[in-house]
Amino acid sequence: MAEEVILLDFWPSPFGMRARITLREKGVEFDMREEDLSNKSPLLLKMNPVNKQIPVLVHNGKPVCESLLMVQYIDETWVRQSPLLPSDPYERARARFWADYVDKKMYPAGRTVFLSMGEDQEAAKKEYIECWKVLKGELGDKAYFGGERFGYADVSLIPFYSWSYALGKLADSNIVEECPKLAAWAKRCMQRESVAKSLPDQHKLYDYIMERRKKLQAQ
Amino acid sequence: MAEEVILLDFWPSPFGMRARITLREKGVEFDMREEDLSNKSPLLLKMNPVNKQIPVLVHNGKPVCESLLMVQYIDETWVRQSPLLPSDPYERARARFWADYVDKKMYPAGRTVFLSMGEDQEAAKKEYIECWKVLKGELGDKAYFGGERFGYADVSLIPFYSWSYALGKLADSNIVEECPKLAAWAKRCMQRESVAKSLPDQHKLYDYIMERRKKLQAQ
Structure with a gap:
């Protein structure tokens, strides 16, 4: 199955940066979509209805929220390249x-x-x-x-x-x-x-x- | 090697409760030591010098701090019984x-x-x-x-x-x-x-x- 990876982001966000770095470490191609935080997109509100915050990683239609959880998710999903968390x-x-x-x-x-x-x-x-x-x-x-x-x-x-x-x-x-x-x-x-x-x-x-x-x- | 598991804790702490539950789910015997938060023990200050907070899990002399990290550590260390995090x-x-x-x-x-x-x-x-x-x-x-x-x-x-x-x-x-x-x-x-x-x-x-x-x- 072709992977669809979308990152709902805002360029100054340190949390968004974490997701960008991790996806690039893993060589994952992604579509970074800049959000207007004063007028959030319907996709953002749908994908993160609880916190309504960027960044949100949408992987094959499924959302992962909170940047540190996202880094761990990416690390655990694309396991072959650049492991970020130690094995011990x-x-x-x-x-x-x-x-x-x-x-x-x-x-x-x-x-x-x-x-x-x-x-x-x-x-x-x-x-x-x-x-x-x-x-x-x-x-x-x-x-x-x-x-x-x-x-x-x-x-x-x-x-x-x-x-x-x-x-x-x-x-x-x-x-x-x-x-x-x-x-x-x-x-x-x-x-x-x-x-x-x-x-x-x-x-x-x-x-x-x-x-x-x-x-x-x-x- | 005999396991030494100490939990520095305070009974009303919801964070301490998480560690207690997880250790018991795994069947790990532990020594729960009640801290006086107005007069913290030298062991607590030594084991958590950054945050100086309970709970701290001391496993064979090594500290693990922050309750959610502790739950994950216990889950990843005593893997055979009661897995708490899903595998997916x-x-x-x-x-x-x-x-x-x-x-x-x-x-x-x-x-x-x-x-x-x-x-x-x-x-x-x-x-x-x-x-x-x-x-x-x-x-x-x-x-x-x-x-x-x-x-x-x-x-x-x-x-x-x-x-x-x-x-x-x-x-x-x-x-x-x-x-x-x-x-x-x-x-x-x-x-x-x-x-x-x-x-x-x-x-x-x-x-x-x-x-x-x-x-x-x-x-």
Whole structure:
């Protein structure tokens, strides 16, 4: 059967980036459909009626929602190329822990730096920088978070590298570039075609973020 | 090698309940150690230095944190008995989606009903009830969320049944008991020894919650 793979996405979304990277790691051809989040498509509302959010992967008509679940689904479905999750259950739990950390700590802090002002933003800046420091500690001298191979935790985190230039400007610290080990890790990831093709230009993202903030401040 | 399995836990925790249920489903003997959350043990701080939270599973000296990751780790490590995640990647993604829904929607809403007052609590009550309605829709006429067998989504959700009596009192609606299909599902789960042994008595939990609220109100 011919595979039909559609990705309902929005270009600045770090969650969408995870799905793009994973599909490209696996060599899966897909139709990326850009959503207008102020006027969501009937397909998006039909495929993700509970959360109504992008990204949604539609594989042969069946939806998979939530980016980390999508990465796991893609990894488990197209198993022959580029395994992303380790085969050992303990190493798998560790990789999942760091991906979960990115979602529960890095994302909310980064989002608050992006969308808030004043005291809330100040507190979030500290948290955001602290997250990268914790991740730097976990990376240590390894090439990737899981060791020698690009894997699940890297896929989960690298989209936030594309956000780090703009968030760094807002937080007065580009922690990734300032830390040689994190910078080397990001460079190593960016050398992969799957990643380079899936992450938007940092300056384009910066313009988008500043535009959104300008609208928020005007409200 | 003899297995050493320690669970650092706190009896009212729905997350701890998930780990307890899963270990019992698998027939794994474990040493449950009750933590004093106002004075966390050195072992907890050593085993979960990032989040410093219970539950933590310590298996032969190695920690696994975050309850859903723990359930998956236990399922993948003790594979012979009671598989909880489906073998099909798509069904696995669905089970993970509903577990994720419980964590992202039901838990924050329930927590706010428990810990807040006034307008915040009123809004959370509606969200909390809405979550159960969405889950009722997903359950439909099935015996369990995944179909005929007790599985991952059930393990994720059933701890919130033990909370539903107290939260129902606060939210003026015991939605689980009022909906025959949810009530039948909960009863079916409670008939399993793994669940019955792992969930605290609803009235004991009610007393705990009311005591905590009284202290909050006094502050």
